Amino acid sequence: MDDRSFRPSVQRPHSATFPTMGTLLRVAWAGNNHGIAAALHQKVRHLERLMTRFREDSEVSRLGSQWVEVSSDTAAVLGAAKLYEHQTGGHFSVLVGRQMREWEAIAGGDAAKPRPTRGKIEIDGPRCRILDAPERPVDLGGIAKGYAADQLRDLARSMGATDVLVSLGTSSISVAGAPATIGLASPWHGPDRIGSLTLELGALAVSADPGTRIGAQRRRSHVLNPDTGTPALTDLCGVVVTGADGMACEAFSTAYLAMGLSAAMHLDAQHPELNTVFMTVDGRLLASPDLKLRTVSGLQAWFERQR
Structure with missing residues (x-):
């Protein structure tokens, strides 16, 4: 997911943007605006120091x-x-x-x-x-970013904001109120975007290896294998996880990318509270049926030409 394809689906008249945790924090909301931006900035700086x-x-x-x-x-x-x-x-x-x-x-x-x-x-x-x-x-x-996104969303709501959308970088998003349309960047070398999904409530996290060229072999990921201390060898190049809790979304998206498709799908089936999109190095996109996911026109034909 990237900034070019990230967009809220409803108008939110107030917003704040500032750097933190090695990335950019963006918060948009409707409703009360008194003191919210300053409170959000103070809160995220506090979490960063910790x-x-x-x-x-x-x-x-x-x-x-x-x-x-x-x-x-x-x-x-x-x-x-x-x-x-x-x-x-x-x-x-x-x-x-x-x-x-x-x-x-x-x-x-x-x-x-x-x-x-x-x-x-x-x-x-x-x-x-x-x-x-x-x-x-x-x-x-990432798990700290997931926690921060949820905390900032809840803080804004407690101060009277509505329709809150929090984005920490391009991988940790938290939403309350009106749904948001989240554009999904392609992890594959070629298309910029694969589509979008609608996030109605809760959180979304992305773990991906951008620029992956479609092929049949497992690839080294940016995610580390804790057992070896080296990049994980995986047949996944991107994972999107949505759910009620930002930390869970972050943790499972990272774990799924590291463990590969078969083990990830088995574990995902044990967690019905999560909805997931898997993107493989051989050019497949598999999504939980409950997700409101729309792919860009011609994506399937592009996959077939790459194989």
Whole structure:
């Protein structure tokens, strides 16, 4: 999904845009406008200070083997991360902070090979710790964006806003009130867009490898395999997940992309609260029947020409 194809389906007269969490936050709403933009900005800055891995003084950067008291926000996200790691059989994990830093070092010219990490999140009320893990192991990544999108949506609603739409970058969206039409960018090399879907309530998350050339083989993804510390080998190039909770959508879209189509469809069948679009490296698009998905004209014919 990209900014060129992202558009709300109803008029929302008020909006605010500002950078945060390494991306752009966009919020649009109808109804009351008094103080909402300032409150949203203050809230997202607060969440960023708590959960970013790019600040050594953030709560997640201070987590290690010793108990650390954290905010209710950080505890909520870590608790959800622990649950989703279990539900996805470990394909989703936030304990990849070291691998992410090592892959970034490789991109900068350091040839050191990332190593696998398997730690354990423990939570005791407001206290958290990470056992059996290296220094600064946590990267909340997309799941923190999903949490923030839902929190900002609910904050705006509590202040009298209606028809709220929150977008953190192009992968985390949360909606309340009037439905929104979400344009879907193509993960394949070729078409810019594959279509759009209508999000009536709740959240949407995207995990994708843009520019994938259609072929029969599995490809290396940008998503890491926590067991190996290396990019996952997968036959999926894009996943869209919608549901009531932004963190769940983020976690499952990441896990599905990492595990590949067969395992992802099996797991998805166990979670009827989610609706999903799978996009494969061999040029297939499979969507939950409950989704209001419209594809662009000629997409199927384009798939057939690529095979």
